[in-house]
Structures are given as structure tokens and as C-alpha cells.
Amino acid sequence: MKKRSVSFFGLGHVGLTTAACLASRGFRVIGYDIDGEKVKRINNGEAPFFEPGLDELLRDSVRSGMLRATTDPMEAVLNTEVTFITVGTPSALDGSIDLRYVESASRMIGEALRHKKDWHLVVVKSTVVPLTTERVVKPLIEEASGMRCGYDFGLAMNPEFLREGSAVRDTFKPDRIVIGEFDKRSGDALEELYRDFYGEELPPIIRTTPVNAELIKYSNNAFLAMKVSFINMIANICQKLEGADVTVVAEAIGMDKRIGPLFLKAGPGWGGPCLGKDIMALKRFSESIGVTTPLIDATIKINKQQPMKLVELAEKHLGSLKGKRIAVLGLSFKPDTDDVTDSPSIRLVKTLLERGAEVIVYDPKAMENFKKLFGNSIKYAPNALSCIEGADCAVIMTEWREFRDISPQTYLKLMRTPVLIDGRRIYPPDVYSKHLRFEAIGYSPPKTK
Template identity: 55%
Template sequence: MSLNRQQISVIGAGYAGLCTAIGFASKGYKVIAVDRDPKKVALINKGISPFYEIGLETLLQKVLGQGYLKCTKNYKEAILESDITFIAVGTPSKRDGSINLTYVNNASCEIGRVLKEKETYHLIVVKSTVIPGTTENQVKPMIEKFSGKTCGDEFGICVNPEFLREGSGIQDTLYPDRIVIGENDKKAGDMLESLYRDFYGDEMPPLIRTKIPTAELIKYANNAFLATKISFINEIANICEKSPNADVTVVAKGIGLDKRIGPMFLQAGLGYGGSCLPKDVKALIAHSTKLGYSPALLKAVNKINETQPGKAVELSKKALGNLRGKRIAILGLAFKPNTDDIRSAVSIKIIRKLLKEGTSVIVYDPVAMPNTRKKFKNSIQYASSPFNCIKNADCCILVTEWDEFKTLKPEDFVQNMKHPIVIDGRRIYNQELFNRKLRLMAIGLGQK
């Protein structure tokens, strides 16, 4: 462990930024996180995580108590008191699916203004997901313009994409599959590699050092490939539903045993959601189109994912006929288990479709209820437990595979529901066991 450790600042205290900041602080680095939201800054400094993530709040409280982390709105304080600044602000989608770089551009300008006052070398690391060309054509020129300094001489720039999975953010920060460094020059790359070698020690993961645009594209290619596997298995699931006695879970197991394919991301369901895969696929499509290339495969991946949530409503209609006035229970709102994130969640699309059908919707999720209330307010009902949610329901749609839903037995549905009809959108229930006592309809399951 180095005695002269670099001090670190992280711009953006959202999911990637806060996990990064806490990760470095947990290894004894002095870290200053910056965020423009005063409420978020206050929560973090009190040891309260602004979002749900397993183990995050406990570790946050620990590093605050040790004096290794603090959060501020002040760019100047953070940058002048650090050697390396990570940009980890959001890059949301515009209406046309292209990337919105407002937060990245604002951070670049602020960093440049502060660097104008700094006499020593400073390394800027773009951790935000940005399309190829962003760092060299926007971030770098902006910092040079507002600082009056030259990149490669008075400051350095690298791209270092994050590959964090929500629900496993801290684990992925501390034990990543690999480190990717896109460097403007060798000095900048050496400095960032040195930081990571100190951070990981003997557990240093595989390292790739490359040019900046390649590093930017690695992140998009990574997420696009994962999205492609999900849409592929959902396409196969839709074929299985038309094929008597076919079961996509067995098909997935059969192809997953092929070492060239592997079992990961072959769980058929109602589509992918969250803050990364949907926006990154759309951004890569928009970027490719702007370059004059039409990415047919990515467009198909996106189209399949856009239509997949509708399968739950289709199956509801198949079971109940006209849905007007029917009471439908939704189990699971977060886009995946172990998070409260409902951004681009499948549940949102399903709820909206059901409301258009005139359905009475009641929902339950272990941690995502507050975020859902903000979006739907009084247009739907909110249950206090899974049992309260399915009580007197005409149909139940399982949307998110939380562990507590996996323990529900057929009897729980039979005893509580008006009509015991369950649509298993994540394939967590034993079809033979459930179909003995109720009507189970599942994604990717051909009828007998």
C-alpha cells in the first residue's frame, strides 16, 4: 500500500459515482464526492444512501466515520484538494434515443474553471458512459478552453468505463472482471494504472489499456451484447409459446451448457430495463445512424424489448377476456431484484397498458414502492405485502423475481385470489406443481 496515496474527487453522486467514491474510501483513500443536489449531499453526509443498494449504506457510514469520505456541492474544494477527478454524471437519453451530454459538458466546464487556479498536474477520468468521440471532441476541448491549459502537459485525461450491476455495485467495484483504460497519453494512463494497482494489490483484475474511443465503445458493445442475449432468449421464448409442450427454460439450459454460449443472461422474461441497457442500446443505434450505418441487429434487439412487456397483458386477456374492471396484482416493480430503481422498468410499461384497458391495478415491491408512488401517484393501489397485493385479485403478474416471491406457494394464491390465475413473467414457479392447483401462464411455456 502506497504511503503517498492520491486524493480523489468524484463528480456525480448517483449510482456509479457513489459506489466508486465509497469503494475508494473503503480502501483508505481520501475522497470528496460532488453533487449539485443539496438534499442528496445532506443525506450522504448523514450516512443515508439516496438509493437502495445492498451493503452500501453500512459501508457509507463506516467511511464517513473514518473520515475518508465527504460530499459537497463545491467543485473548487473537491478538485483543488484532489489529484484525480472521476466524472461519473448521468448520460440520459434524448427523445430520439441519442445521448444527452448536458451533465458531462457542465462537469467539464466546471473542472476547467477550477483547474485554471491549480498549479499542479491533475488527472481527469471519464467514468460516465459516453459515445465514441465524446472525450476527445467535447470533454478535452472544454477543459482546455476553460482552464487555459494543455492536455497531456498540465493535465491528463483517461476514459475508464464502469461495469457495475445494480444490486451488486459495491461487490463489482471491489472485485471487477476487468479494468479498461482509454488514455490520451502514456503519462495519464500510467497514473491511472498505478492508482488501480495500489487499490487492488495482489487481486488486480485483467487490465486493458487502449485509445480513448475504443474504451468508450467497449462499454457500449458490452451492454449491447448483454441486451442482445436477453432479446434473443425472449424471441426463443415467444416461439416456445407457439410450440406445444416447449419450455424456454430447458432450451436456455441446453444452449447455456455450450461453452461458446454460457448460461448468463439467458433467463427469458418480460424484457430488460434499468438505467443502462435500454438507453445504451438506443444511444448506440443513434450514434451508428449518425455515422451513416444502420445497425439492423441492434434495432431488432430494441424492438423485441419494446414489445416484450406486452406479453403479460396479452396473457391476462387470454385468461380473463376483457380486462375492464378486473383487479390485477403486480408483484415486483424494480427493474431487477435488490434495487429500488424503476427507470425503464418493465413494470411501468405493464401498468400503463393495464390502466389503458380500464383495469384496477394493485402493486407491491419490497423496496421500490416510494419511487413508484412518485410516478403513478393515486392512479394505482399500493399493497403492504404480497398477500395483501393478491387479495381478491382476478390475476397476478409476477414481474420482478424477488426472493420473497419465490417462497410463495400455490395455496397462497388459491386462498387469497378471486380467480387464482398467475402469469409468471420471470419463470420462478414450478409449472407442474402450480398447474395442479391453479392456472399458471408463463413466458416461454408452450401449452399442452
């Protein structure tokens, strides 16, 4: 059976990664984006952002002719059978969701459908608050196209669960697929597409309503954020208890099948383009329908305060940070990405500058994106060893593999004052504390006997 042709509106992490993966398995894909420079790079086989495994997939898909990008929305819709909306959904000033790009994409798709006779499936993959698919996307497409949803075109909500740094792997091997269908024909068409894509490796499919699909995505991210904030709260308790270690506590409670080990890694807090934005959007939406969200409030509060714990540990050893040289290792919100969106490193560096510290930073992938935020207010090292050279304190903020290889002796040799703060728990405290003035999130050394 011939595989469906697919278009994507929005070629960010979700749109481009999903497009390249589909194209690699024989789907003809057209990607639309308003950014002409991005479209040019994609058509040259170059990913406009760093994502492991994407460059090769994209290059091969473009060369084979299975994927191309365009700045013409009409071309994308008229030459495909299924259109995924994968535009961004940023936050408004009050934290509520900003749907302007979803609304714009819906209108453009509707205008294109006005010129199409064949039935077409529209799939909302962007993260949107409950009721958006049926109360915003559907009427906008109907108005622009002059058609009726459920008769002339299909509609479904299909949330994504991709993680930056492993988005390609997550696309090929997801835990489940959620299809929020407007009608059975729409759900059947989308399920058929995924059956063609996954073949015998089809993951579990949950077919439900659009509003459930929308809420599943928000509930998923809110729970993950809450889990991280919870273990960070426990880490802060451990910090005050002689001999306590949050990694031991987390490992033990993670063995409980009701809890599980994932997202129980204490650190400087969660970041990235999704968790913070999504839980604030859920909070504001909930308030709009008269529901309070005390767990979300606590989750946000703990996360906001967490980077300050690292500052406190630095001051414990150095006193005033004014004039002190602080080396920050890691700027992206997680390893294997160049994304610094809402990264804990941003909050840390801002606080260090406010305290009068001289800040020097290094990250193997995210330097350029960090420069856009801080400019010449901080220094940028060409590598990790240059970053810690002459520093009074070094802080681990992202668990890049190359940082794990820096020995205690290297820190001792290169730093002016060998104070090391492990914000990501990548070093064994019993080893590093023998050589350095060492601190780690959620760790308090046992009393010397």
C-alpha cells in the same frame, strides 16, 4: 506509497458506490454534487438510494473521515489529485445522448484547474459515445483552464460495468478494467491507482485509446440487451409449441462455451437506467456516421413488445380485463434495487390501465419511486399477500426472493380467480399448474396422455 486522493463529479449509483469503495480502502475521497440535500444525506452517512452493502460502507467511510461530499466543485478538485466524471448521460428526445452534464462537469473541472499548479488526472467514467472524451471533454477543460492536455493535466476514459443491486460487489471484483488513455502518463497514473486499490487481486487491465474504451462500454451493453431479446424471442416460440420450455432450451445452449449461461433468462424484457438508453444512443450515433444498426433495431422491437405477452396471457383466461383486479408483484427493473427506470412493469401497468383493469401493486423497495409515476391511478399494497387478496390475476414482474415463498395454496386461498402468470420463471410449472390456472413466459404444458 501514499494513495492518491480522489474526487467524483456526480454522486449517483456509479459515483457514490465507487467513492465509498475507494474510501473503504484508504483513499481520501471528496464527492461533488449539485444537489445540496443529497450532499447533506451523504455527509450524514446515508445513501440517497438503495444498493446492497452501500449503507455500511458509506457510514464507515464518512465516520472515518475518508469520504465527504460538497457542493463546491473548486474544493473537490483543488484538494485531490484525480477527478472522476460520473455524472448522468440521459437521452435526448430522439434517443441520442445528452451530454449537458458531462460538458458542465468538464467546464467546472477546467475552471478549478486554472487555480492549480500540480498535474491533475481527469477520468471520464460516465458512459459517453465514441469521440466524446477527446472532442468534447478535452477541449472544454483546456479552454476553461488555459492548460494543455498531455502536459498540464492528464485525461483517460475508464468505463464502468456496475450492475444495480450488485454494484459494491462489482466494484471490488470486476471482470476487467478498461483504461482509454490520452497519453502514457495518464494511463500509468490510473493503473497505479487501481493497483493500489486491488493489490494482489488486480483484475485484467486493458489499456487502449479513449475511443476504444467508449465503444467497449456501448458494445458490452448492446450485446447483453441483444442476448436477452434473443432468448425472449425463443420464449415466444416456445409459448406456441406444446411441451416446449424456454428454461430447458436456455440451459442447454448456455452450456456451449461460445454462448455462456448469463443473460439467457426469459422474462418481460430488460429495463433499468442503462441498457435502453445506451443502445439508443449507440443507434443514433451510428446513424450520424452513416452506419445502420438492424440488430439493435430488432433488439429494441422485441423488448418493447415483450410485456404485451403477459397481457395476452391474462386475457387468455379472463377475456376482457375491464373491471378485473390485476395484482402486479414486482416494480423495480430487477431485484435488490429500488430503481424503476424503464422497468417492464411500467409498460405492463400502463397497458392494464388502458384495458380498463383495476391494478394493485407491491414491491419491497420500489413503491415510492413507482408512486411518482402513477400516483393515485393504481392501488398500493403493504405486502405481497395483501396485493394478491381478491385479485383475478397475479403477475410476477420482478424475481424478489419473498415472492418465491408464496405457495400455490396461498394463491388459491387469497385470490378471487386463481390465475397466476409467472413473468420471471420463479415457480416450477408442473407444481403450480396442478393447483392454479397457471401461465409462464416461454412455457407450454405438454399434452396430457
